[in-house]
Amino acid sequence: MRILSGIQTSGSLHLGNYFGMMKRMIDYQENNELFCFLVNYHALTTVFDAESLRRQTYEAACDFLALGLDPDKSVFWIQSDVPEVTELTWLLSNVTGVGLLERSHSYKDKTAKGIPASNGLFSYPVLMAADILLFGGEKVPVGKDQKQHLEIARDIAIRFNHTYGETFIIPEADIEEDSAVVPGIDGQKMSKSYGNAIEIFADEKTLREKVMRIVTDSTPVDEPKPLEGNVLFKLYSLFLDPREKIALKERFLTPGLKYGVVKKELFSLIWEYFEPYRKERKRLAQDKQFVLETMRKGARKAREVASIYLERARHNVGLDYWNI
Numbered sequence: 192m193r194i195l196s197g198i199q200t201s202g203s204l205h206l207g208n209y210f211g212m213m214k215r216m217i218d219y220q221e222n223n224e225l226f227c228f229l230v231n232y233h234a235l236t237t238v239f240d241a242e243s244l245r246r247q248t249y250e251a252a253c254d255f256l257a258l259g260l261d262p263d264k265s266v267f268w269i270q271s272d273v274p275e276v277t278e279l280t281w282l283l284s285n286v287t288g289v290g291l292l293e294r295s296h297s298y299k300d301k302t303a304k305g306i307p308a309s310n311g312l313f314s315y316p317v318l319m320a321a322d323i324l325l326f327g328g329e330k331v332p333v334g335k336d337q338k339q340h341l342e343i344a345r346d347i348a349i350r351f352n353h354t355y356g357e358t359f360i361i362p363e364a365d366i367e368e369d370s371a372v373v374p375g376i377d378g379q380k381m382s383k384s385y386g387n388a389i390e391i392f393a394d395e396k397t398l399r400e401k402v403m404r405i406v407t408d409s410t411p412v413d414e415p416k417p418l419e420g421n422v423l424f425k426l427y428s429l430f431l432d433p434r435e436k437i438a439l440k441e442r443f444l445t446p447g448l449k450y451g452v453v454k455k456e457l458f459s460l461i462w463e464y465f466e467p468y469r470k471e472r473k474r475l476a477q478d479k480q481f482v483l484e485t486m487r488k489g490a491r492k493a494r495e496v497a498s499i500y501l502e503r504a505r506h507n508v509g510l511d512y513w514n515i
């Protein structure tokens with residue numbers, strides 16, 4: 192099965208990205224064909240500082256590699272190193288109804304937050320569809336926030352195939368119940384842009400402060416704690432296996448549990464969980480040559496696959512005028 196997904200290089204990666212997408216991708220690489228990329232063209236819709244974009248792209252590459260993405264077992268690249276994707280975006284644009292894009296929640300949310308309503312932001316889902324279709328992605332691991340984008344990609348692929356003949360595989364979203372929406376420290380969806388994220392590679396002091404700031408309800412210590420909507424419980428559970436999760440549930444339901452104590456435990460758990468990766472992350476950040484070479488090799492592999500789908504699409508729409 193060909194598994195494919197991308198992540199924006201618009202800020203430091205966090206627990207929502209990790210459990211919603213990155214960890215699942217890394218786990219998939221063992222028994223599947225894995226295609227993983229860093230979407231810096233997409234990041235251009237919200238990042239207008241060139242230096243930040245460069246740094247965040249490089250750091251996201253280090254993050255993935257440090258967390259265990261193996262460039263020999265997968266195809267791992269940076270979106271802008273495969274510019275064919277922008278050509279496919281144009282071909283797809285002509286079978287994409289404006290109404291479909293106007294219904295995008297993500298576009299409405301971002302413009303409501305003050306992000307400029309550019310054509311790039313509006314056609315973001317078309318570029319995302321091109322990302323998937325250009326490599327024949329079958330299953331796309333994402334968090335729930337990307338569900339609608341995946342539906343748009345499917346609609347575009349179906350419309351293209353219908354108009355021009357069978358060209359693309361129709362992709363499917365792969366959303367996992369437990370990590371579909373990882374809450375941030377304020378209880379909203381964790382996001383790079385909401386200031387509520389717990390970053391994977393935060394330093395010790397920042398991580399401790401963030402965990403201590405997780406919102407809790409005001410249930411008195413000597414009463415059972417609610418589980419529904421409990422941000423602390425939800426975040427803690429992400430690090431546990433099913434048996435440990437049951438034990439945690441029992442602790443929350445037993446009067447006497449102090450949220451402050453649980454927060455300290457959670458801080459240690461997160462810090463230790465990422466400890467081995469942190470060391471590798473530090474090493475990679477200093478080995479620029481290795482990281483850049485790895486990304487270049489990945490792009491070469493990705494371009495081979497891309498050219499197959501792009502040539503097919505160019506032929507099917509009739510750009511190959513020489514074949515008259």
Ligand code: ADP
Nearest residue numbers: 199207208211212333334371372373381382383
């Ligand atoms: P952000 O919202 O922080 O900018 P992205 O849009 O770059 O994150 O998301 C990258 C990937 O991580 C996507 O697959 C997205 O669905 C997933 N993701 C982001 N935030 C969360 C979250 N809070 N819970 C689950 N998955 C998430």
Ligand code: TRP
Nearest residue numbers: 196197198199230233319322323
């Ligand atoms: N829109 C996705 C996000 O914000 C990132 C993305 C771009 C993507 N292209 C993709 C995800 C292709 C999956 C497949 O997270």
